[in-house]
Amino acid sequence: MEAVVVAAALGLLLLAAAGSSAGDEAREAAAVRELLARLLGPGPAASFSVSVERALAAESGLDTYRLSGGGPGAQVRVIGSTGVAAAAGLHRYLRDFCGCHVAWSGSQLRLPQPLPAVPEELTEATPNRYRYYQNVCTQSYSFVWWDWARWEQEIDWMALNGINLALAWSGQEAIWQRVYLALGLTQTEIDEFFTGPAFLAWGRMGNLHTWSGPLPRSWHLKQLYLQHRILDRMRSFGMIPVLPAFAGHVPKALTRVFPQISVTQMGSWGHFNCSYSCSFLLAPEDPLFPIVGSLFLRELTKEFGTDHIYGADTFNEMQPPSSEPSYLAAATAAVYQAMITVDPDAVWLLQGWLFQHQPQFWGPAQVGAVLGAVPRGRLLVLDLFAESQPVYVRTASFLGQPFIWCMLHNFGGNHGLFGALESVNQGPAAARLFPNSTMAGTGMAPEGIGQNEVVYALMAELGWRKDPVADLGTWVTSFAARRYGVSQGDAEAAWRLLLRSVYNCSGEGCTGHNRSPLVRRPSLQMATTVWYNQSDVFEAWRLLLKATPTLASSPAFRYDLVDITRQAVQELVSLYYEEARTAYLNKELVSLMRAGGILAYELLPALDKVLASDSHFLLGSWLEQARGVAVSEAEALFYEQNSRYQLTLWGPEGNILDYANKQLAGLVADYYTPRWRLFMEMLVESLVQGIPFQQHQFDQNVFQLEQTFVLGTRRYPSQPQGDTVDLAKKLFLKYYPRWVAGSL
Incomplete structure (x- = not known):
């Protein structure tokens, strides 16, 4: 039955x-x-x-x-x-x-x-109806500054990889602005509500408001133009664009216009105070709820048309005001009812992250209340982190609602070689064979793209396979040959080493966060453990360099050489940090100065030079994208500051510090390196003066450096400089023998 x-x-x-x-x-x-x-x-x-x-x-x-x-x-x-x-x-x-x-x-x-x-x-x-792409956060971490030329490339990539279901969320703030003006809000109140461009994803999910805004008028016009082109191209391929819908979050100013409405102020999010979080959630039974929801969807579909699938997330990383199943069911039903009032054929695409993120709150009764509040088949759930922590297993296939098995893989758009390829390979087939499975597709849902391309190549291929790849070793060997355009034994051996090490993460600890000390604010309590044998990374580095006479003309090879050199330096930073910490704890001043000096004055500057040799690793390119959206110098400075904040402090006080860390030339030189130098200087000073290291004082001092970078206006090169192969070889010849000899 x-x-x-x-x-x-x-x-x-x-x-x-x-x-x-x-x-x-x-x-x-x-x-x-x-x-x-x-x-x-x-x-x-x-x-x-x-x-x-x-x-x-x-x-x-x-x-x-x-x-x-x-x-x-x-x-x-x-x-x-x-x-x-x-x-x-x-x-x-x-x-x-x-x-x-x-x-x-x-x-x-x-x-x-x-x-x-x-x-x-x-x-x-294909074995399933859908091959899905994106995460709500991808819009901010990767797409935010894109022009049409970059969007065209991405939609081509999507089509070639068989993607037929994807978010299309650009331009929605322009529609919301129309709705809020119609409801009686002033332009000033609307401007105070929207976040800046680099933080819109969290404004859309109700996590944030106001921070790093307001949005210029030109932003709305350009995003409307982009959205029309994005939708037209997606639809021309037969893709299904997912449009946004009303999830229940409203500006506080709505209570001025409608003093009698019933709203709940949610708790704070992401270490922000209520100046920027604590969103207002309209009560599901309030008469204004269906009015706001239908007004938005009607205006949205009038502007953009519809393909009948809509995304909305009411409780993303926010604990609902009540755990009562009746409340959760009512809140869910209100969102769905507002959809079908405008579009009777509406299907709701829900990120299942909430069930995974707060499992202690979402017990069987609470999960059942949400999943049961929408008719079966009209709620399409993204099992967002299924390669690591699948939710379908503990919810009996989402209690009969269709779901998409997603690989999240990357958080914050971090650089760092990482993957759980065996889990990714086996996961979709296992989900299809699950008792009474309602799996309706596979998906790629990274928070940020442009990294670890082997992982996405496999996941895209699995969208068209009924069974897992039989031998990942053979598969990754072929991947390397295709990537470089020729079969080269050393390069292929390097990829097999990466497969068994950085791409072989398993268990609960397998998250796509790069937690390397290199990209974290220094302290004496930093973790350096990794799930793989670091020797495999160094050996893969050696093998790729050995392959340079044959492959150096391949842009993909040069990109990979930068990437694995970056990873090797990341490992070296951890090792020298451990050496410096041990020396400090043992009160060995000379050893501390040696290890700290190598880390902060040799390794990081050398890494910056390697990164500067490839266009994909330039802070200048990142910031030029942001500036390119502007119509004036004032706007360009505003967008650039948005981008700098996201990469580093994330909030005004380092609220989600280094979450979106990247290893980019310029960022390493002017952000990470000064932090490490200050840390080592204060450790040395602590030993010399015979007083304990004051982490709190360091945090205060280093915040000034971090803020100086964020508020800075220095322009960085947007064209590569230097030769990747020569720079990587110099680093290798200097540090690989020390690694082998164990004398770092």
Whole structure:
């Protein structure tokens, strides 16, 4: 009986989303042909025939592609049931038949001539309805300063990786502004409510307000323009854009206009005080709730159209005001009712993070109240951190509501080699086989992108596989060959070492936070333990350098060489920090000065130079993106400060200090390095004077350095400088022998 209910719930979800495949077959095929021309150039693109035929998926109802043709004088024929399916089929051909590679850091697209033939017609259907992409936080950590050219690249990447469900949340503040003005708020009250651009994700989830705002008028206009282009391109591929909906959070100023409304002030969030958090939550039974919710959705869909799936998160990292199931059910039902008042076909996409983040609050009764308040099949839950802490297991497959098995992987957009590839590989298949499973898809939900591309390559591939990859060692070897465009034994051996070490995290401690001392405010209590053998990282570093005569011309290889050199230096920082701490505790002044001097005056400056040699690791590029959104110098300074705050202090007092840490040239030199120098100087001073180290005094002093960086206006290079290979070799030759000899 339960299996029947599960099937019915999934069927209802499919029915509700059936109208979301925007655009006809011809439009979607044209979109894929245009993608192909952007990717390969018009000449090579002419060697492919692309068409979209809905009938291809008639039997399964699931996205399907078919590959055939190729060989001397023959076109490669790609047919997809949707534009996304055709793009995924095209990517499959480029990857598996041509040895090509498409990635954020750059693509390797050397096509064999003639194009290889598909030996026999290949038909592939995805095992699930959805391949989802994004986290609400990705909008702020990675996308915030993007222009249309960068968005176009990303949507192409999404299509090639088979993504058919993705958030499209740009421009919503412009719509909210219209709604709030219609409800009687003043422009000043609205300006005081919105956060700055780099913190909008948390304003949207009700965690923050006001901080680092207000939003300029030009911001709203540009975001509206971007959103229209984003939606048009997503829909042209047959993707389903997820629009935002009203979750219940309102500006405090609404109580001035409607003094009788019932609101609850929530608790503080993220070490912010109520000047910036403690949002106001409209009571679900208040008559204004459906009015606000329907006003917003009506205005939003009038502006942008709809594909009938909406995202809203009422209790993200915030404890509800009551644990009573009746309250939680009412709060959930109110959000859903406001949706279906405007769109009877609405499906609610809910981030399941709340159940994972506060498991002590969300017991069976509380979880059941939320999941049961929406008809089965009309709530689509993202099991957001399933590769590490799956929620579907302890909620009986979300009590029959459809869910998407997601890999979160990265927090804050941190740099740092990290992954749980075995867990990622096995997880989706295990979820599909779970008793009475309501799994409706797979997803990638990183807080920040542009890192650890091997992890995302595997996850994207799993969206089209019914079974796990049989041998990850073989898979990662092929990944390296495609990435660099040639099979090179040393490089492939390096990747196998990384697979068994940094990419083999398992257990509860496997989170995508980079907690290296390098990127943390120094103290004597810093943890340096890692889940892998550091020797594997140093050996992989050696092997990549050994491969440079063959691979140095590959941009992807040079990027990886920077990345693993960065990781090796990160390991060295931990080791020299341990040496300095031990020396301090043993009152060995000379040893302290030696280790501290190497860390703060040799290692970090050398790291900054290596990072400066690659365009992907430049603070200048990061800040120029922010400045590029501005229409005046005053706006440029405002956006730049938003970006600097997010990378470092996060809040005015270091409220979520270093959460979004990055290892960027310029940031290492002018933010991390001064902190470490001050720390070592104060440790030395403590020993010389014979007084205990005062962490509180250090924190006060270092905050001045941190704030100086955030409020600074120094411009940083946005073009790479120096040769990656030479700089990495110098570092290697200096420190690798010491590592091997154990004489760091």
